[in-house]
Amino acid sequence: MNDVLPDAGALWSAVESAAQAVFDAYGYRRIRLPVMERTELFSRSIGETTDIVQKEMYTFTDRSGDSVTLRPEATASVVRAGLSHGLFHNRQQKLWCSGPMFRHERPQKARYRQFHQIDVEAIGFAGPEVDAEIIVMSARIWERLGLSSPRLELNSLGTPACRAGYREALQDYFSAAGDVLDADSLERLRRNPLRILDSKDPRLGELIAGAPVLSGYLDDDSAAHFKRLTELLDDAGVEYRINPRLVRGLDYYTRTVFEWVTDRLGAQGAVCSGGRYDGLVAQLGGRDTPAIGWALGLERVVELMEEEGCALPQRPPHAYLVIAGDEARRRGLGIAEALREQVPGVRITMDCAGGSFRSQMKRADRSGALLGLILGDDELANNALSIKPLREDSPQMQCDLEKAVTELLRVRDNSP
Ligand code: ATP
Ligand code: MG
Secondary structure (H helix, E strand, O other): OOOOOHHHHHHHHHHHHHHHHHHHHHOOEEOOOOOEEEHHHHHHHHOOOOHHHHHHOEEEEOOOOOEEEEOOOOHHHHHHHHHHOOOOOOOOEEEEEEEEEEOOOOOEOOEOOEEEEEEEEEEOOOOHHHHHHHHHHHHHHHHHHOOOOOEEEEEEOOOHHHHHHHHHHHHHHHHOOHHHOOHHHHHHHHHOOHHHHOOOOHHHHHHHHOOOOHHHHOOHHHHHHHHHHHHHHHHHOOOOEEOOOOOOOOOOOEEEEEEEEOOOOOOOOEEEEEEEOOOHHHHOOOOOOOEEEEEEEHHHHHHHHHHOOOOOOOOOOOEEEEEOOHHHHHHHHHHHHHHHHHOOOOOEEEOOOOOOHHHHHHHHHHOOOOEEEEEOHHHHHOOEEEEEEOOOOOOOEEEEHHHHHHHHHHHHHOOO
16 A cells, blocks of 8 residues: 655546546546455455455455455446436436455555545446447546557457356366466356456466357357447547456446556556446446446556656745844735636645745745745845746846736746
8 A cells, every 4th residue: 555645646637637638528427436345346256266356455344344345346336326316317427436445465566555546437228339438438537648658459258148158168168278267267167167267366367368269159149239339439539459358356347348467567458447337236235227338447547657767847845935024024915815716727835834035945945836936124125025036047026916927927927
């Protein structure tokens, strides 16, 4: 579990604002959810044989004796919230949310026990247009961030009915290789052989690569849905690769599944993953409701931005207010307020640490501010401020507040 320090904050904010801008542009509304739910919600939705439920959940008994779990993902909570507030009753919903998720995984680069996701969920839409829409939205986020490495992989998992035939084929295939499988995989072979395809065990890589693929078992409707999605992505100019062995780590997926992957983060290549979950709303007690969503891993996207060297505008204060003398200290706050009010968007840091003029000027310099604003007895007597350019070699000047506003407008408009 990481502390995210202010130095990394600019990248985090960049991802968050890019996502927020895209959601606004596509009419997705924000929903905010608790980080803890009844354990049962996750075991029922994510699936008893998944890694998440079997070994990764932070589950404990609370003081009332209820089993609760820190959410390992958001979709189940979105559906739970939508059902308990009647959001899906004769209505469709386009929603997004974000926040921390918790999984007791082995910590390594880009894999943490508390990590953050941005999630999109479109609930109540059956057609492939919404699949295309949410995928295009993710592509737009990469564009806004200047990320070029994520590549889109697509697959269709069909319906549970057509998966039954595939399941048998997998059972036959993996049973023949029984001696290579570890205890976990043998258990999955019995209960849910598709899970073996999602194994991260390198010893199984070759075996998995030779496994039968699901496309041969797809029902006609799922195949048509998938084909239409690929056409819509072609029209939108979003490139993809069909990966017939792409399955996801959660059991509720049906039909479309996808993952944006990069080869620049080592083994943790997935930066955003999602798919359809047409059965989940009904499974959690609602009516039959088609739905699709994705989740983006914030830490991974931030690390990828660092890796790709995405340039971010620095945002130091425009001005740093240096204050000399008791009377100036009393008036400084009000003057800074007046300047902020008259120059919307301006960033002014007021020195609150005190000390000598020299040490305040040092802090002004270290803050990266473009201007030093100086308020001392002399300035107070003249109803003025002194302005000292900190990044260019021009002289300090004393001016009235009106002129200070003009100067601040100038630096505001000439910096990011
Ligand atoms: P992986 O295959 O890497 O384990 P996953 O299939 O478990 O990922 P999802 O449950 O689909 O991932 O979560 C969506 C996204 O959240 C992933 O694409 C990834 O970017 C991010 N993510 C998942 N687990 C972690 C983690 N432990 N630490 C950081 N990010 C994570
Ligand atoms: Mg995982």
